[in-house]
Structure formats: C-alpha cells, structure tokens
Amino acid sequence: MDKLWSVAANDIRVTFKDRTIWLQLVIIPVVIMFFIGLANGGFGGNGVVKIRLDVFDQDNSALSGQLLADLRAANGALILCPMDGGEDNACRLNGATLTEELAAERVKNGTTQATIIIPGGFGEAALAGQPASLIYRSQETPGQASAALGALQAVVQRVGGAAVAAQVAVQTTGSLAVEDEDGFKQAVYNAASALWNSLPPTVSFSESAAKEGRRPSGFSQSVPGIGTMYVMAATVVVMFVFIQERKQWTFQRILTMPVAPWQFVGGKLLARFVNGMIQYGVAFAFGFIVGAYFGDSPLALVMVMVAFALCSTALGLLFATLVKTEQQAGSVINLVVLIAAPLGGAWWPLEIVPEWMRTVGHISPIAWAMDAFRSVIFYGGGVESVVTPVLVLLGMTAVLFIIAVSRFKYE
Amino acid sequence: MQNGHKQVLVEVRGLKKTFKRKDGTVVEAVKGIDLDIYRGEVFSLLGPNGAGKSTTISMLSGLLSPTEGEAKIGGYSITTQALEAKKLLGVVPQEIALYPTLSARQNLEFFGRMYGLHGSELAKSVDEVLDFIDLRERHKDRIDTFSGGMKRRVNIGVGLLHKPQLVYMDEPTVGVDPQSRRRILDTVIRLKEERKMTVLYTTHLMEESQELSSRVGIIDYGQIIALGTVGELIQKVGEEDRLIFSVGEQQVPDALLERFRTEVPGITSASYAASEFTPVAGLEDSAELVIEKRSTGAMRVVRSGQVMDGEITVHAKRGRKALPELLRIADEMGVDILSVEVREPDLEAVFLHLTGRALRE
C-alpha cells in the first residue's frame, strides 16, 4: 500500500512540475465557466432554463390548488400552462386554447416536458384517505425521471402527507371528547407522525434557498458542467500517462523492482482520481468566489464528484488498453471529452434538448453526474436525490474497470 | 549451489523468448540460453545489436515472461518467486529510465521507495548513491538539464539504491562521450572491487568486455555461441594475428588476395572489404569533404558511390613476420598500402572467427 501511495504522490509531483498544468487546471476552465455562466444568466436571477408543463386541473379543489402552488415553489424553472402563460407567451400557446389533444401534441414535439391532469375528486379522495391519483404524461423513460417529474413526485408526497395528517385529525376527532383539547392535539400529532414514519422516505424538499433569497444562477450550471468536463479531461488522461511512462521506460523500470503491478497501476489511477478531485475543487472554488448557489447538500455534491471522478478514471484505464501512441491518446482524449461533455449536459442543461438526445446522452457518465448535480443545486435535493445517479456511476466504474483490468498488459 | 569454490548466483536454463509481430511474423529473439553467473564476478554478454541481450536482461529481471525455460536468482525463480528475486536485484536498463522533469534526488528518492526504503535509511542511501555517481552538487537539478553522461550515471545510481547483490547493466555506455564512458567503466570496476557485487554487463564493444569481465558469453542471433574467460575464448581462434591494410579508394584485384594466401607462409585467410560513400539525402550529386578513417587522417573530396576506406584483412600465425613479404607483393601488384595495423587476437577476432562477421554491424 505504501508503494501505491508513493507512486500516486510521485505522479502528482510530476503533473505539477509542468507549468502548463495551471492553464489546464485553473485558467482555461475558469474562463469557460465564467463566459458560459454569463451566457446562462450570470450572477443575477434564475439561470434555469424554463420547463413548460401543461396542466389540466379538473379537480379545482383547495388541495389541487395547493399542489400546483407547491410545484411552482419547489422548482422555479417550471411554467405551468396555461395559467402561468402571462403576456409574454411563455407557454408558447400563441393564443390557442389548450386541449388534451393539443397538449399531447406539445409533449410530442418537445414544447412541453409533460402534461399533468388532476382528475376531479382528487382532493376529496386524498383527504378521505382513499387512493388518489393524478396523470403525468411525458416521453420520459421510466427510471430516468426528469426534473419536472422529480419535483411533482416530491410535491405529491408532501401534499399526500398533509392529507394524511388532516384525515387522522378528522378520524381522531370522532373518537375523542373534544373538551380535552390538549389531549386531542397530542393524539393527532402522535398518530400523524406514526403514519409519516410508515411512509417511504420522501424527497426532502428544501425550501431554504427560496427562504434565504438564494437562487441558482448561471454559474450554478456552468461550474458543475464545465468543471465535470475538465475533471473528465484530467482523469481520462491516464491513458496518456501509461504510454508516456512506457516510452520513458519508467514503467518497465518499476516492474523490475519489488513492486506488484497493481501497486503501480493503482497508484497511477489514484493520482488521476486526486487530480480530478482537485479540478472539482478549483471549479467549485471559482463558483463560491462569484457567489453561485450550489444547493444545501455539500455531502451530496461530494458524493457525485467522487463517483464521477472514479468512473472517468476507469474509462481512462479502459482506453489505456486500446491506444498505442501518445498521438492516439491525445486525439482520443479530445474526442471523448468533446463528445461526452455536450452529450451529457455539461454545456447546457439536458432539459432543453429533445427527448431522444437526452436518452442517448445518458451513455455519457457526465449526464448522470449532471442529473445528480442539478437535482441538488436546482431542485434542492439532498443525499437521497443523488443515490440513483451515483449508483449508476459506480456501476459504470465497476464494469469499465473490470474490462480494463482484464485487457491490461504489463509486457 | 556450488561449482568448485564458486557459488552460483544466477542460474539460467533453456531460456527462450519468441515475439509475435503485428504482421504475424514470429521473432525468436532468444533461442534457449543456459548460463551460470557466479557470485562476485563481472559477467558480460557480448553481441551485436539485435543479438538478444536486452531481451535476455528483461526476462532475467521479470519484465518479460520467458516463452520457455527458467531462471533463478539466489535460488528464487524469476517467474514464480519474482518479488523475492527482484529484491536481490538492481537493474540498469539500456534506456534512460528516469522522470525527466524531476531532479536527480527526487528520482532517486522515488525509486528508493519502490525498492522499499523509507525515512532516514532512504535519505542515507540516496546521499551515498549521489556520492558514488559523483553528482552530489547537481542533485537538485532536473534530469532534462543533464548531459547524456550524467543521465547515464543517475540511471546507474537508481539500480544501486538498495545495495543489491546483483546488478544488471544493459549497454550503459551507449551514446556517451569517451570521458563519461571511462567513468562508467570505472564504476563497474568499483562495484566489483569495493562492493563485491556481481554484475551482468551487456555490450556490443569487445574492449569493454575484455577490460571488465571475469567471464564473457558471446551472444549472436539469440544464442550463446561461446562462453568462458577472455583467455579461453581467444585460445579458440588459435591465437592468430590479424593484419589490416588500409587501401583507401583503390580497387584491390582478387589476384592480390590469392597471392597473399599462397605465397606467404602462415597466412590462413585474406579478404577485402570496403564501404561505399553514401552522401546525406538530398546531397547525392554534391561532392563532400570527408576524413579518412584510418591512415593519415587527411581530408579528401569523395563523390557518391565512390568506394572508400577499403581494407584488406589477413589472418596470420605470426603476423609481424609475414608483414614485409605482404607489403612487397602489394607493391608489385601496384596497390598502395596507406597504413597497416597488426592486431593481437581479441574478442573481435573470436566473434569474426565464429560468425564470419564483424561485431560492429
């Protein structure tokens, strides 16, 4: 293990001996993050791209109204049509009346993300503790929920929770002497919390951003996006490192020493991973300097960073088994980064691209990292909101690593 | 393991390595080598470029796995007990295997850690090596600011960090100036004399083998074609002298060689070889000023395709005695002998005798 650390430390030392590292690590990413951040709304306001949803509130109850209000509050990017259309044609209805047919058309052509239908009786059923459902129509693939669906699910759970509490209150009122007011309240509280606890863990919907008056800005997209792209560059470069070490014979020399091959390869990978994390550190440090908002769960962000840096390092190792020359490695690094970054939503949010592109984009590990970053930064998610993408990234890491190791040659 | 009073440190049996090239051709780089290297000796593998020296060293240091055969270092198999074997071993590769942007000290420290050294032991060892290779003053300078000879010395130093019993040096004098080469050869002698180390030394220069080695293995086309002390090997060629007559760009008639062989007693062979002058690409039509390799050292103008540096090589039982007669015949035949060199039998002659080719290309 000692030797693995020494290999990693030496690699980092060699990396930082090269003065151009500062260009690659700090200057270029910061400049790009700055300009893309500005283009996306810069310092002020809400840099989130608008997401349109067509809504049919056939229930028109207090509860359905509450649900829609919560939905707006939960995610400032959502525009509920036709009610939020306003003067500036934000709904892109162009004066037409919204029908279900038109809504279906709009989902298909990508004008809206989804159609939400709240059927009549929804509020009543929910309050009575009966199964109440609403309809969400979109072209999303299951298991890869959009931000809109995520927000809706979270809000429904909360509204549902409130309904449960009200229903418990009504039920207990019937079975208790109303004079005993303190006892009544206590009973309601106890019963409600018991029910709450039996529910599946809900998406913790943090509203602190709104409360503190802090909102994601253009930099909230550009910092994780461009940061992730440069982390990818800083880690997949491992393929270049192996070729270079072979060429300068240091790889072969170390193999003549009492060092197990895994210690050498492991040390090289560790160094790349650390470089990736340093790159993330630089990106987010820039973000904090310009006052960008990154949500309320630093732990969740770190989990995503670690998972992505691991995944990208493993990808680099796999490519190391395929490329033969430094020139090849250089081209492959550029190609991989320049394809994976836009495909994965590093340059713009995937919410604005057509559905098929978003689906295809998810072959890029960057897409999973960006999903996770956005759920924390834009939708106020916590650790649980990044579990799925983090697990996907770790799964990708394992697969890439196993293939790479089985192909890796020491001779 | 004992062999008389000598203790075997490296034991090589039937070692083979076959490479498969991308185009499907198979290269038998090493074709089955048997070898014992005794503790405390400098053993040199002498052979021309491409003979299989580096491939052999790579297998003996665990870098390449042998296609067939086995080798043991201090009793440890290089294939199944590689880690133990490697601990006894310092390797100085033919390439400069260093991190060019790190300093000499940083390189030594890192590789020292790879040999398992730590803390004060590591620092002491690095200082000792820096003294040994005489680079204490430049220890903080980056490798890429060093001369070829200095890089070579650091390259050697790395292999000595953990005070191994055995060092492999693969052509350590390639590409260095004569002064640095002398220094490196002295280093090898000091390793043997002062540190009682065992050295496996490869070279394509017979002078180096002859000076350094307790024993020599001559390797050609992946096989050891002769093995023994320098004296033993020279006896094999019957201790003939070699006479080299420089004739410059003159044509040498076959009749002259024939007369050498038949008319002069004690002559066993006579042959003529010359190199054709090939100018630098792009300058084919221009004449060029060159310095003759032998004889006067005078400069002459030569043209593309012109024969130059012609040499007649004669093997003779007693070279010096045959010389006047040979010169007289040459004079009669109208061939001007520009210079004469008489060589006592050496490893070069042994190689020539065994293969019919000169060591250097």
Ligand SMILES: Nc1ncnc2c1ncn2[C@@H]1O[C@H](COP(=O)(O)OP(=O)(O)O)[C@@H](O)[C@H]1O
């Ligand atoms: N990795 C390899 N692949 C194919 N052929 C090789 C490889 N390494 C060496 N060879 C060939 O094996 C032969 C021996 O090479 P080498 O051991 O480097 O010779 P030396 O060190 O004596 O100059 C040469 O013909 C060389 O071209």
Ligand SMILES: [Mg+2]
């Ligand atoms: Mg060689």
